[in-house]
Amino acid sequence: MVVEVFKTNVQKESDKNYVIAVIQTHFPDYKINFDLEDCDKILRIEAVEPQCDNIVDYVNCLGYTCIRLD
Numbered sequence: 001m002v003v004e005v006f007k008t009n010v011q012k013e014s015d016k017n018y019v020i021a022v023i024q025t026h027f028p029d030y031k032i033n034f035d036l037e038d039c040d041k042i043l044r045i046e047a048v049e050p051q052c053d054n055i056v057d058y059v060n061c062l063g064y065t066c067i068r069l070d
Contacts, residue, residue, distance in 0.1 A: 004050045007040040009065040019043070019059060026058065027051070040069075 010016050016034045023032055023045075031046035043066065045055060052068050059066035 001046050001048060002050055004045045004047075004052055004055070005069045006043040006045070006052075006055065006059070007065075007067045007069055008034075008043050008059060010034060010036065010041050010043070015064070019062060019064065022062060023055065023058060026054070 008019075010019055013036070016036060020032045020034070023030060027047065029047060030050065033044050035042040035044070043055075043059070045052075056066045056068060
């Protein structure tokens with residue numbers, strides 16, 4: 001498994017749940033969580049081969065900022 005970390009601007013619990021639901025619709029095998037307490041509002045994706053560009057695109061299309069961290 002690989003863990004990818006993204007910086008977002010997701011603020012609310014309801015927004016977090018919405019983003020997770022959309023990602024899981026397209027990638028049901030991914031383990032997804034947010035750390036909204038972190039200053040970077042971290043999104044973590046755990047998967048065998050996470051499709052980082054697609055994740056960024058989906059989150060951006062929902063109206064949020066999403067940047068992959070190295």
